[in-house]
Amino acid sequence: MMTQTTPKDHAGEQDVDLTSSALDHRLAEQPHGTTNGHTNGHTNGANGTNGHASTLPELDASRLTVELADPTAREVPEEAVANSGDETTCTDHMITCKWHYKTGWAAPELKPYGPFTLMPVASVLHYATECFEGLKAFRGFDGKLRIFRPNLNAERMLMSTLRIALPGFDPKELEKLITVLVAQDGPKWLPRSRPGSFLYIRPAIIGTQAQLGVQASKEALLFITLSFMPRMDSPPGGMKLHTSPEDMVRAWVGGFGYAKLGANYGPSLLATAEARARGFGQILWLYGKEGYCTEAGASNFFVVWKAKDTGRLQLITAPLDDRLILDGVNRRSVVELFKNRLAGEVEVVERKYTIDEVLEADAEGRLVEAFASGTAFFICPVSLIHHRGKDVQIPMGKTGESGEYTAKVKGWLRDIMYGNEQHEWGVVVTKE
């Protein structure tokens, strides 16, 4: 950033979509292929220094070093106790892995959970060079430990990492590291005596270079923690949403709403705190003058209604193609389950839709139910939307606790997560 060079012969370049091209360069540079069209990370690309594949060491789970904590030093608290304080309760261990632009990825380390040391001028503390993932490990009713679709989180983490100009990696290696940590701490922290319990897995990567220049960080730290998290999927009476204020937008076309960057979260806290102070659970983020429904808090949002033209049942949710919203793992799973198991009964529609369409469906008695989906909130029934002084009550089924389809898809997912149904999405952790 400190130097200025003479522009290269750029007149002939396609520079209209410089950012897309930047990202494409990165992805094209990756040395390995993966199964889903995503490609693996490599080290040099993240600093934009050149367009050549790196010969520096890659992220490699097989190089993991292990330093174990004293297993008797800490007891596993009850879930309610663990979630009652101001601090997140983490398990005995974490995994960390350092990266440096000159030496590539170091050997990952599994070691006792504990503090980091960062210089005050570290990139992450000033320029939000950070991204993360969230997924869960489950103790099944069949006694097995499972992780839900970890490959999708690992691949999304690579995408977010490149978007925030941090170093790439092979997502399969990240998935292996996640599995190793769950295999290490799962047996103690998700005891077989507590079927139906879960832990929250938080992989993250931060820019650690001690440099105040506004530039891609030349050092990074990848880390994975395992912790307790409150159950948020069943607030009494359902979740109540407050639509976003006219003067505030969470994400925008051309922005980074699709990536799991810290920069999407901090700026939303002020409005969320105000909504909570007024008694609502989350903000329903609208977009544009049209008031398109996008996300509920940091969760995806679904409505079941009867279509205006045909009267047929539809599950509607915001689309991914304008990159406003997160491609949620639960969102994707919900869409796939509705398509596979409710074909002919409920049509799945991914398109832009407005809050006015929701209001109209309500007024015409076509609104069937609504829910939010995300790792933290799982599948959370929505009972009310407050919009510009008006309340839209959303049906909550015969029980008053959840709409029928919401309960159905939640049950399917729960069965897969906790092993009541053997399914490829519930990846069993075997080494325990």
Added chain:
Amino acid sequence: MMTQTTPKDHAGEQDVDLTSSALDHRLAEQPHGTTNGHTNGHTNGANGTNGHASTLPELDASRLTVELADPTAREVPEEAVANSGDETTCTDHMITCKWHYKTGWAAPELKPYGPFTLMPVASVLHYATECFEGLKAFRGFDGKLRIFRPNLNAERMLMSTLRIALPGFDPKELEKLITVLVAQDGPKWLPRSRPGSFLYIRPAIIGTQAQLGVQASKEALLFITLSFMPRMDSPPGGMKLHTSPEDMVRAWVGGFGYAKLGANYGPSLLATAEARARGFGQILWLYGKEGYCTEAGASNFFVVWKAKDTGRLQLITAPLDDRLILDGVNRRSVVELFKNRLAGEVEVVERKYTIDEVLEADAEGRLVEAFASGTAFFICPVSLIHHRGKDVQIPMGKTGESGEYTAKVKGWLRDIMYGNEQHEWGVVVTKE
């Protein structure tokens, strides 16, 4: 975030602009008044816990504790050496101050510069709960130490801090702490033998609560460092800008482009790195289908042209009222200097203007000069804008190094900063 309460009687509330109201609540809660319409911070407001003024301890510079480093342990490097490595060279000391929602602001500490300890689940590392300021301390040609308009930075820091849901404070106290640090390290690190040298002052505040819930941080750390920074105001041949790609927006109406949040910086690094790889210094960020010119990198952007209708000289820059851009201290100073010293010669216009207007002015021979202004880049002449495959060459004056007005305003500012002109903007640090 973990609890859900019943909505209060909200039907009658004005909730259309909930965010503005949230921010207004915060500001109205502040216990002290300031000179410019901004108000001071207080502690409770930042967590949205209530609307009452706090009785917890405020940020108070008079409580500063001092632990000095061995003054002989480090020598002051030459400027070029200090700026040559991968890490920012900081001075001997820093100031830190902790905040906790239950105990308010602790006593600030002046102590040897060194690393922080943060838990892996600290808010700032995941949710970008962070903001900062940048200003400079100058060793004048008259031998005095000065800081340029620090009150403006301190007041903007309060605004940014509240925007990212961190605890408020009295900006006058922050200004005092900045001054104390400069008074401590200035004499050694800006020696009288180096008139015309400067150090970069970086106040920042981060959310340190070790909690993965997406919520306002209940703990925070304010810190101030003093460091070297390269001179970036005179790239050979002037700075070359590349307009932002169509698929990328830096900031947006309803966002937070006006606040100095980390979240505005990290996401811009990818496009900036790509522009640099193509030989450009910064991105000229355009906004909307109209292609409004907003900022040049993280600096404000100015064009001098002859108005299309009258042919008269105008200094044009983006306005503040839509909150897309930063209310830069140098921007404000440039505007004021042009109004005060070039009245009748150059009209100052703060309005939206498009890249097409710039292209048209170029085509019609009305383009006079352009420059970027910011703390890091000071006043930096712009010689070229590359837009959608076309180059706009911008006049660089007789010397080829800077346009006439660019040089003039830069000279005025330099004279104030380095004490060639005694001016209230150049605040002398007396305690050295």
